[in-house]
Amino acid sequence: MLELKNIDKYYNPGSVNELCLFKEFNLTIEKGQFVAVVGSNGSGKTSLLNIICGSIDVDQGNIIVNGTDITGKKDYLRHRKIGRVYQDPSKGTCPGMTILENLSIADNKGKAYGLTAGVKKSRIAHYKKLLAQLNLGLEDKLYTKVGALSGGQRQAVSLLMATMTPIDFLILDEHTAALDPKTAEIIMELTDKIVQEKKVTTIMVTHNLRYAVEYGNRLIMMHEGKAILDKTDAEKEDINVDEIMKIFNQISVECGN
Secondary structure: OOEEEEEEEEEEOOOOOEOOOOOEEEEEOOOOOEEEEEEEEOOHHHHHHHHHOOOOOOOEEEEEEEEEEEEOOOOOHOOEEEEEEOOOOOOOOOOEEEHHHHHHHHOOOOOOOOOOOOOOHHHHHHHHHHHOOOOHHHHHOOEEEHHHHHHHHHHHHOOOOOHOOOOOEEEOOOOOOOOOHHHHHHHHHHHHHHHHHHHOOEEEEEEOOHHHHHHHOOOEEEEEEEEEEEEEEEHHHHHHHHHHHHHHHHHHHHHHO
16 A cells, blocks of 8 residues: 655745645555546646656655665665666667567566576577567567667557566556557556556556546546546546546636646
8 A cells, every 4th residue: 555644745835936836745555556647737746746756855744665765765776676667669779789688677576686698598588478478479579679670569568578577566657658559458468457557556647638548546636746536446437538638627617738
């Protein structure tokens, strides 16, 4: 379980450009939930992910995972139990390295490195089996550099790498936004398949309202650092894209747009 308790976050504190994004913000995400997060630009979606991952510090409040306070824990330590897939397909992989080398790095996540070989031949068959499940023919391209793959293929590899080792949370930061519609659909189907099979707690920020409605068992809408809509299970199933769009339009009018 993830708990954010009384979170305060200011940008440019003490300056004329000071911005209070979160003020006494609270959020609890139960183990196994697949949470879709939507909201306009500047609503706090990505900052929420960065706070969880430790990419940015909070000014006040606590971040608690399974009863343990991780507020001051460094990001690289948190990432041992967090898998993250970014909007840019190039961020989750090493483009100058082969698929095999990338998977080997992910396979050793959180483990100590010595002078042994980085790629274990005994794991190649396992990697091929994992890649075959993607149905993209990547199992036959183990020695192809990731930089030579299409955006969708790279994102599929990123998704696989993020979930190869046991993790507590899967963080999806608009991971289909840079893809064409057909490829985005493939990646979303792969995402749902992996989440369901591994039963991993997932937080997905997306601008695609249909994905937010169709996938996951909880939907949160952010606005000015607050969760103005929070629907889970049966309540989420009853909401549709038109209703969410109506709320977006109301916010837009209130903001003078």
